[in-house]
Structure formats: C-alpha cells, structure tokens
Amino acid sequence: MSNELYADSAQARELDRRMSGRYDEWGNLIRPAHEFCHQYDPKEREARNKAENERKAARIRVAIGQMEDFFQCKRT
Template sequence: MSTSYADSAQAREWDRRFDQWGRTKAPSEEDFHDYEAAALVRTEAQATRAALQLAERKATAKRINAAVEQIGDFFGMNGEKT
C-alpha cells in the first residue's frame, strides 16, 4: 500500500510542478495503445497461420497417401497395375 501511495503522491507533486512551470500536459502518442490496430495485426497473423496450416495438412496428406500406396504395392495389396 505504501508504494502505491508514494507513487501517486509523487505523480501529484510532479503534476503540480509541471503546472507551476506553465507547461502543457498534452498527451503524447506513446501514452496510448492502439487496440484496434493490434487486433487487426493479430487477426491477420491468425489468418496467415491458418492458411499455412491448411497447406501443411494437404502436403502431409499427399505424403501419407504416397507412402501407403508404396506399402500396398510392395505387399501386393493394390492389385495389378498396368
């Protein structure tokens, strides 16, 4: 509790001094976080990740099917091939 009180008291003192010096306390752009832009970036990243996962699943399915076909050919389970 003492830390939060000290921090707020120090902030009030700094604000008082700032007001005495006649400087404006205009908010800067670094003081705020753009949640909408962050959400958009996160959504784009999720869409990209989903597209990559789909491509990986398709490639994996092709490799597995090729391996199963080769095993079937080796053991003669695929029938006669011409």
C-alpha cells in the first residue's frame, strides 16, 4: 500500500491540525491577532519607524563600506 493512501495516527493528527487552520506549520496554536496588536499613538509610531529606518540605513552604509573594502572599490 502506498504512503499516499495510508495515514497513521501521527500523520492524521498533523493533517487535522493543518486543515483546521488553528495551528502553524510547526504545530503551535496560532493566537488571535488581537493579542499581538497594540494601539500606538500615530506620532509615537512615526517616531519609532523613523528611528528604525535610521538604524537600518546606518547598517546598510556599514555593509556597503565593508563590501567596498573587500572588493577594493572606490566610491565616485
């Protein structure tokens, strides 16, 4: 009998979990979105995003500098 037609109890439980949509691909229960969401002040969110973007830009500049040093390139 082929594996496609046979499902032992572990396989059946995994399939049930996938089909229910309540579990992620690792079998962990998915919490409702309202447990993750927070209502932040728009100004606070904007300030946080701006600070995060500045940190990202700094990391990108460092990475580009390291690549230029590695490949011995000069900026024009």
